[in-house]
Amino acid sequence: MTADQVKGKGFRGALNYNLEKVNKGVAKWLDTSFAQHYERTIMDEVKMIRVLRPNLAKYFYHTSVNFPPHENLKDEQMVTIAKDYLEAMGFNQHQYAIFRHFDADHPHMHILVNRIGYDGTVLSDSNDYQRSEQILRKLEKHYGLTEVISSRQAKERAMTKNELEMMKRTDEPSVKMKLQVTIKNILNQKPTAEQFVTHLEAQGINVLFNQASTGFVSGVSYGYDGMQFKGAHLGNAYKWQAVKNAINYEQERDRTTIYQANIRTRANQPERTGESTGATKRAIADTKVTAGNRNDVQQGAGKLQDQIGKANRNNSKAAQSVGEHGGKPILSNKKYSGERGADLSIQQSGRQQMGNSAIRGGNLIGGLLGVNNNANNMDQNALNQFERSRKKKRGQSLK
Template identity: 30%
Template sequence: MVAKIESGKSLIGALHYNERKVKAGKAKLIMAQLYPNEPGHLSFDEKLFRLTDLASRNFRTKTNTVHLSLNFDLSENLTPETLCQISESYMDRIGFGQQPFLVYQHFDAGHNHIHILTTNVDADGTRISLHNIGKLKSEPARKAIELEFGLVKAEEQLKASQNIQQIKPLIYGMIDTKRAMTNIVNHVAQAYKFTSLPEFNAVLAGYNVMADRGPKETVMFNQGGLRYWALDENGVKTGIPLKASSLYKKPTLKLLNERFKLNEFLRKPFKGAISKSIDKALAKSTSHQCLKQHLAGDNIELLIRKNPEGRIYGLTFIDHQNKVVFNGSDLEKGYSAAAIESTFKTNRKPQAEIDTAMLSQVAAGGQTNKQELTSTSFDLLGDLLNPVDQSNSQNLFEKKKKKKRKKLRL
């Protein structure tokens, strides 16, 4: 079992999240602890008021929402009754046994999981501390419940998830867009080290997703808003975008900006390794396509950035092995788009041009000695001096015999 605890400031927002799932047929309220009525007989206002009534008893506590999830292994098909028992045991062990809480069973993922909503303000207005609750209370509770109910241990779930690639590119219209987009965005944000929105998008594009701030003249852009689009097979936006704040864990621009700063330091140790791979691939490449193929052998993806006119203005390298993203210019000057194009031209330089340059140097009295010319150079020199077919040379250079003048007879 894997337990995740999120705290927030909006009870109504967390309740709306779960209730929308219920209306869409993707969740069901299976338990309402310390509520006056059974789950099926509670209105939205009754569910909310029970929690807000407690939260209002401590106005100094702004973070008054606790929204947690318990996730089970794919092999575990637990009944609603068992899920309720697990919820009750877990909440009691972390110090929320006397709090009212709502338990929702969700059906929007491959594995069985539940969401629990409550508040950390008790009946007498005392705030229940959430400081280090994960390590001090949740972890011991999780381990005890795994033994009590014979559940798959979290460590085994993590090992299994590492062996199975669960994150796949989004195919719009085939599956729940919001769920797929949430999984993709959170996976990329946590696994990869990027330092800008374009670098973030470079990885997201591989999963058919794009983070978009909107046009510069819009209110959304000026207020730091962010939305996520699904992309079709041609990389074109499709469907309706989703606000970052509507996704689980809320991958907003503000949150990403914090990741950008942290990743500046986290990706530094991998700079040398990716540079060596690029150098090795560049040495035998004469085009971007050729470079792409050579880099793919080291599990490095090359993305070419072009302006509307089709001119290449930048290159992005994604190291999928070490999960780091670098723009070429961020590595070194020699890895910029212009510098790499110059390298391609040098690699494409014909041998004849090199030989001609050597001959010019010899003719000009340069430092190169005739003895240093290659056999190819001698062949070229011979062709220059003898441009005519040898088979005709005898006829062309044969001396004509002088005709004898006939003497006139008198």
């Protein structure tokens, strides 16, 4: 037996799917905990239990239990197996519905369960796939059914549902199947380690070994068509332990062969995430600043920003000089000793405009004052006006 499990948010969709099968005559009810077989009444009962755990999103559990084609089971046997399965999984006090389907070439049944129990407890879904597989193995033995090899014992991993659907659409085998067939054919030739690697690479398959510095190999993975698979993903027959026993391998003799194969595989792998591309490296070079010598490497926006910063600092210094020294420019004796006479008249005539340019709204102040006016005059005028206004108010209050 095999079981495909689904956990989801909606009970109604799976219920309608099975009810439609029943209406079409390709399915039948086997057993249920619900009072009636109608969608509306079933969903009403489900809602009554859901209110016990309103915040639980995935409350619905659905599994399809499949039997081999030659297993001719009666309905009563299926019901017994289904109830034993539910009890072993922990669904002792839960709503459920069991349907038998006849729309495939093998007997199978669908079991729908509410994960919320009648007492409001929620059955944990931790390791449910492993638990389900163990329960199926026990049921097979108990009822004398065909025993299916577990996924741990299987030499080859079966195709997933998505892989099977893709194969139907493209009419081509999946990458996993191609790898399994190719590697199996090579292993059947009993090659040496070097031949094993050479034959794989000739088929476009790169092989990567998990090799320690001592030469010890603990694992292997296979890459094909841009996809990488660990040996365990393909099946136990493709793990290194099985491959090592199938080929002529000696650790000391073949360590160089395996090491060189790893080098070729890594060289052919796409650029890893985190490595700088050419554009990234150029961007880093454009913005890189060498400690202690910023001016030598500033470029682009960084250089422009530096120029703007210098201009702002010069304007601020000029404005500060005008305010602190009564309009007289401060000139360094060292720097301007030979140019004092030529530059003094220019700086004196332009000092007010330069000072205002560093002040927000400085153009308005310059227009009010003019180049020949002094800020002290404006302050005095304002003080005189304030005194006249105060005297006028005092005189009115005396009257």
